[in-house]
Amino acid sequence: MSAFFFYTLFYILISGCIIYPPTEFVSAGLTIKDIFSNWLGNENEFFVQYHIKRSVITLFVHSVLPCGYTFGLVLFGHIDNISVLLSHVNVWSIFLACSILMPVYTLSKILIWSMNNWKKHPIAKNLAVYCNSSNNNNNNILWTTVASDINVEYQRIDKVILTTNSITCVIVTDNWIIKVLPYKIMVAHQNDTALIVNRSDTHEMSPTTRGEVQFINIEVKPTRAGSQPFDIRLNVFDFKNLQDKVSRPIIILQNITFHKTLLDKFIDNFKQQVQENPRYEYAEELNQCIGCMQASSNVKLHKQCSSGIGSGNPEDCMICYCRPMWCIDCMAKWLVHDIYNFFECIVLKFFFLIGLHQDKMKMQTWLSSQCTCPVCRVRFCILDVCLIQLI
Known part of the structure; x- marks a missing residue:
């Protein structure tokens, strides 16, 4: 039984490092985008297409984790321990069925998204909102035009990239504000977007020192019909870089105070x-x-x-x-x-x-x-x- 619990604890730890990789994993190149870099291609040349591929492979790998746990139980002979542990309930059967169905459903979803040049993918739908066409079918086709504009701006050296954590970053180009998430990217065109600082919080780095770190939350509210608002959480010392790059004024609510610079x-x-x-x-x-x-x-x-x-x-x-x-x-x-x-x-x-x-x-x-x-x-x-x- 102790071997079973050790295996479970180890698998949970590894799964957590895959879903939210720590600094050591990032430095060692043990992240999904590093392992599958040959298939994903070059982010600098085809930014949108790169993140479409990255999102689907990330989603599929995460969906396989429960199935991998089940396979490991069988491989290391822990099925008897599971049967004893769950002898009075049917949880094991439900977990086994879900662990198998989850990657199957995810794979079918990815196949649907990939039809007609990924036009049904959430990233493509987000970009289609910014197509200057009233026809929905044309929007689904012309999302690649918006993607090309973003790709071109991402190739420029004056873009600002703010890494908020190991799985999220914010990219600001001449016309676009982009938030990269594990399963999708959120976009907003600067010309029709409001930026509002609505929250700040301060955290002590150590209880024995006066050192502290302060974060702010910026709400990005596009006014384009069909677009989705999103939040940006930044270290306060990245605020100046963001403010210098965006063409819109950043509104700071009256009750929000923070250190804009060191x-x-x-x-x-x-x-x-x-x-x-x-x-x-x-x-x-x-x-x-x-x-x-x-x-x-x-x-x-x-x-x-x-x-x-x-x-x-x-x-x-x-x-x-x-x-x-x-x-x-x-x-x-x-x-x-x-x-x-x-x-x-x-x-x-x-x-x-x-x-x-x-x-x-x-x-x-x-x-x-x-x-x-x-x-x-x-x-x-x-x-x-x-x-x-x-x-």
Whole structure:
């Protein structure tokens, strides 16, 4: 009996890796599209036809998995264990019948789809919606015209491919938004499609660190009659790539907040840390921030950390005697020295050329890093950044 349960557990594990392949399987080329690559052809040349073939072979392989389990029971002599386990019910007979009928039904469905150049396949039906013809028969024939347009655009190097997981990806070309799923692809033409960010969620990467990952859900709503809406779930740092490629504005609902870039995420963490620092009492009138010239200067570099006390080390934090001239957002951007600040903060442009550039891919180290004052160049850390309290 233990061998039977071990076999069952092993088969469930392997089936799960086939249906939803982990990173190790993808890297080793043990996915359906890699194993059947010779039959599927070249995705870059015939994108739509490739995914029609991929969808049918994926569907058939998944339908065969229960039958494979049954065959393994017979092959390894576990039928007696099944008979004892299910002696009082007829579940085994039902499972055996379903495991045989499932691939047979799937195969018959695939044969029906393949008639007349796959015109009855779900992917072909999705593309037929975008045929500029009122005749349904012509739509079923002319779906290949839409497929050719998509194939041509997919061959261009400026397309954007966003991989959401091992079985799903989003492709954005000049005119099309395409979501690739295991059994089909969803398409929407950009000219008649609305994009709405309707949800965001944040997940802690580790309970012991402040690292987190944020995802957003974008609803793609085509207005073409007969088209189907679908959702796109992305990491927030892929949002900018999507936004730059689509020709339609992406609507963000008022109650949805998320970090559009890595810089936004850092600024939020920077503000959160500065809020915990002591306030700096200031009696004079505050001027506008010389970085953005929009907000009032609301931070002062006031030494709070213990580094440099009696050491004389020039690498330690020092006392800054400059008056408050910066807002908290510009101070955070100065610490990051993101390249986009060349356009966002004109006054900082000169300082960026000579400043210390932090490694933007190591956000965990930013809050513990040192930087230099934009004016007097003395070193400071985030503990020395204090919000101003007027007295």
